[in-house]
Amino acid sequence: MRRINVGVLASGRGSNLQSIIDASEAGTIDADVAVVISDNEDAVALERARKHGIDAVYIAPGQYKTKMEPEIEQKMVDCLREHDVDLVCLAGYMRVVHETLLDAFPDRIINIHPALLPSFPGLHGQKQALDYGVKWSGCTVHFVSADVDAGAIIIQATVPVEEDDTEDTLSARILEQEHKIYPQAVHLFAQGRLKIEDRRARVLPQRQAVPARARSG
Ligand code: GRF
Numbered sequence: 694m695r696r697i698n699v700g701v702l703a704s705g706r707g708s709n710l711q712s713i714i715d716a717s718e719a720g721t722i723d724a725d726v727a728v729v730i731s732d733n734e735d736a737v738a739l740e741r742a743r744k745h746g747i748d749a750v751y752i753a754p755g756q757y758k759t760k761m762e763p764e765i766e767q768k769m770v771d772c773l774r775e776h777d778v779d780l781v782c783l784a785g786y787m788r789v790v791h792e793t794l795l796d797a798f799p800d801r802i803i804n805i806h807p808a809l810l811p812s813f814p815g816l817h818g819q820k821q822a823l824d825y826g827v828k829w830s831g832c833t834v835h836f837v838s839a840d841v842d843a844g845a846i847i848i849q850a851t852v853p854v855e856e857d858d859t860e861d862t863l864s865a866r867i868l869e870q871e872h873k874i875y876p877q878a879v880h881l882f883a884q885g886r887l888k889i890e891d892r893r894a895r896v897l898p899q900r901q902a903v904p905a906r907a908r909s910g
Pocket residue numbers: 703705706707708709710784785786805806807868871
C-alpha cells in the first residue's frame with residue numbers, strides 16, 4: 694500500500710516534527726513529510742526540515758497574532774495541495790485553524806496537545822495541570838475541529854506529576870511521550886485505521902486503504 698504525504702505546520706523548535714521525520718526515515722511509519730510550513734521565519738522547525746531535504750516554506754502570517762486571514766490560510770492550503778498532502782499535522786503551530794484549512798482537509802488535520810484533554814486545553818497545558826494539582830498528566834493527539842483542542846481523540850499517554858515538578862520538568866516528561874505517540878498516530882492514519890464516529894475516533898484493528906484526498910479545488 695502507498696505511503697501517505699504529511700504536511701507539518703510548526704511555529705517553533707519542531708521537536709515533534711523531528712520525531713515524525715525520524716520515524717519516517719526509520720521506516721516505522723508509512724508516511725513521508727512532504728513539506729513543513731511555518732508562520733515564523735526563524736522557526737527551528739524550518740531548519741530541521743531543510744536538513745532532511747524537506748521543503749521548508751515560510752508564510753508571512755499577516756496582521757493577527759493568533760489566527761490568519763482566510764487569504765493567507767488559503768496560501769497554506771495551496772502549498773499543502775502542491776505537495777499532495779494527505780494529512781496535516783500541527784506540531785507547535787501557535788495559531789487557531791479556521792474554515793479555509795478545515796474545509797480543504799476535512800478529518801485530515803491532527804494536533805498534539807501537552808495535557809490529557811479535555812482537561813487543560815489552550816496554552817500552557819502543563820502549567821495548568823501543575824497549578825490545578827492533578828497527580829497525572831500527559832499528552833493527547835486529536836483531530837482538529839473548529840473548537841480549539843476539542844476534536845476526536847486518537848491517542849493519549851499519561852505521565853505522573855511528581856511532588857517537586859516545575860513546569861519545565863513536567864513539560865520534559867510529557868514531551869518524551871509526545872515524541873512517541875505523535876508518530877504512532879500518523880501511522881494509524883496512514884494505515885487507514887482511524888474512523889471518526891460521532892465525536893469518537895475509533896481505531897480499527899485492520900489496515901485499510903487511505904482514500905486519496907479529493908484533488909479538485
Ligand atoms: C509541544 O509541547 C506540543 O504539545 C504543543 O507545542 C509544543 C511544541 O513543541 N502543541 P515542538 O515545537 O514540537 O518541540
